[in-house]
Amino acid sequence: MSLNLQLDRGAKTPLYQQLAGQIKERIGDGRLPPGTRLPPVRRLAEEMGVTRLTAQNAYAELQSGGWVEATVGRGTFVSRHVQADRFRSQLDHPTPESAIRDIIRLEGSAGVHTLASASPDARLFPADEFWGALTSLRSELPNMVSYIPSQGEPALRVALCDHLRERGIDAHPDQILVTSGVSHGLALAARALARPGDAVLVEEPTYVGFLHSLKAHGLTPISAPLDDEGPDLEALERLIAQQRPRFFYTVPTFQNPTGRCMSLARREELLALCKRHGLMVVEDDIYAQLAYDEAPPPPLKVLDEGGLVVYAGSFSKTLMPGLRLGYALAPSPLAERILSLRRADDLCGAPILQRALAGFLQDGGHKRHLRRALPIYRERRDAIMAALxxxxxxxxxxxxxxxxxxxxxxxxxxxxxxxxxxxxxEQGYAFAPGASFLAEPGPQQHVRICFGNQTPQTIRTGIELLAALIREQMERPPGPGEWTPLV
Ligand SMILES: Cc1ncc(COP(=O)(O)O)c(C=O)c1O
Known part of the structure; x- marks a missing residue:
């Protein structure tokens, strides 16, 4: 394997440091994943035209920093333990983009227990049942080699109508757009509703991935504070008048990052306010089926009488994010505009996975899975509350x-x-920096903790560690230039 390294022989930096630095970069950005075997010293030296000592020194530097592990007789491998240094600057000063990147990267890092990622537990995924749904399609494969309608496989849209009925949504298959996850539906809605430079109202705090999406589309997120019942409507009304936003993005049910659920009264008041101002609402309902106590209030989509709500959901939290399958439902004529944007982007999704999911839903696989998984997630929620x-x-x-x-x-x-x-x-536990969930990041005063993909024991140990570190920091005087909130 060639590492494609380049040396600058005129530079002041010693050659071994240049080699080590470039290998670190490749490990850091994922080009050399954990477990990758690096070339032996002799080969690296020959390839780069340096002495063996130089190559050896490069590896020694990488080893002392924990980037690689060497075993006599086996060779040098990219370390399977996280290099905490890789995340240093981003954890204290995250951008939505760096936070998303690191949260995903941490999930794949051996040696780290991550409570940073709002993911389901991969060990609970009903692999055999889903595989069964896939393999049963074998004989139909020749019918799935072509493009499909941009709206998605008809069989999946029919199954989605049943699925949505559980949330009280009465939809026709023609009204449903199959998307590549909620992210896709949200991005399409944002592009259909707003132009670069426009303002968009979001909750404070809000889902970090959509903050990144808004910024990437040249839109400006403006945040409205939340209380225990939902968005502060007075603040929202003021912001609508001042900022003339194009739409309001909300996760009313078990919000990310707060876990809060908007009350029924607040949902109704919110819709009345949006109707008065003609403000569209983009509702992200991704967590609604993960209810641990009582059934949540109906989605805004069900309460919407003014045709204001674009609704998006997916199977990323109840099944697995790797499926990349979600759905969006928009009032007409916005729905046609969204569909047209989707057609322009990538024509359509992948029929094989869509058909497999349709079969899995129709056979009741999703409902069975939720019945098994919900008590486990509830136990984890209880474990984290008790540990805190x-x-x-x-x-x-x-x-x-x-x-x-x-x-x-x-x-x-x-x-x-x-x-x-x-x-x-550095002690093997990851949490998501709260600042990345704010439209205007301030000081490090919040942490998002996720409990879906760790066992109660790991959750307890992680919370105890975090609590001990918080105590330590509270006992030390703030460092020079360190932001200290006064109120
Ligand atoms: C509120 C919210 N919306 C959307 C997403 C991304 O969803 P998907 O994987 O369906 O694109 C997440 C993932 O964490 C989320 O928390």
């Missing part, structure tokens, strides 16, 4: 989610918490 209660120092508060995968930790004012998440990562 037991371990966190006074002044730290958190939300109690009645569903979904997230709880939102607020750290006490008057302290500096930079370095907190880095210190946790």
């Amino acid at each position: 209660q037991r371990s966190m120092p006074p002044g730290v508060t958190w939300t109690r989610p009645a569903g979904g995968f997230c709880t939102w930790l607020t750290l006490p004012a008057g302290h500096g918490f930079s370095g907190l998440l880095q210190a946790a990562l």
Whole structure:
């Protein structure tokens, strides 16, 4: 394997450091994944035209930093343990993009227990049942080699209508657009509703991936504060008048990152307010089926009498994100515009997976899976609540989610918490930096903790570690230049 390294022989940096630096870059950006075997010293030296000592020194530097592991007789391998240094700057000063990238990367890093990712537990995925749905399509494969309608496989849209009925949504297959996850539906809706430079109202805090999407499309997120029942409507009304936003993005049910669920009264008031102002609403209902206590209120889509709501959901949280299958439902004529954008983007999705999911849904596989998985996720939610209660120092508060995968930790004012998440990562536990969920990132005063993909024992140990680190930071004076919130 060639590493495609390049040396600058006129540079002041010693050759071995140049080699080590470039290999670190390749490990850091994923081109050399954990477990990759690096060329032997002799080959690296020959390839790069350097002495063996230089190549050896490069590997020694990588080894001392924990980037690679060497075993006599076997060779040198990219370390399977996380290199906490790779995440240093981003954890304290995350952008939505760096946060998304790191959350995904951390999931694949051996040696890290990640409570940073709002993902389901891959070990619970009903692999055999889903595989059965796929293999049963074998004889029909010749009918699935071509493009399909941009709206998605008809069989899947029919199955989705049944699926949506469980949320009280009465839809016709023609009204449904199959998307590549909620992200796709949200991005299409944003492009159909707004132009670069426009303002978009979001909740504060809000889903980090959509913040990145808005910014990537040249849109400006403006945030409206949330209370326990949902968005603060007075603030929302003020922002509508001041900023003239194109739409309001909300995750009313088991929100990410807070886990909060908007009350029925607030849903109704919100819709009335949006109707008065002619403001469109983009509703992300991705967590609604993960309810641990009682059934959540109906989605905004069901309460919408004014044709204001674009609705998006997917199977990323109930089944697996790797499926990349979701759905969107929009009022006409917006639905046609969204469909046209989708057709322009990639013509259509992949028929094989869409047909497999249709079969899986129709056979009741999804319902059976939820019946098995929900008690497990509920136990994890209870474990994290108990661990927070037991371990966190006074002044730290958190939300109690009645569903979904997230709880939102607020750290006490008057302290500096930079370095907190880095210190946790160095001890093998990852948490998501709260600042990345804010349209206008401030100081490190929040942490999002996810409990879906870890066992109760790992959750307990992770929370105890985080609590000990928070205590430590609260006892030390803030460092020079460290932001210390006063209120
Ligand atoms: C609120 C919310 N919306 C959308 C997504 C992404 O969903 P999908 O994988 O369906 O694109 C996530 C993932 O974390 C999320 O939390």
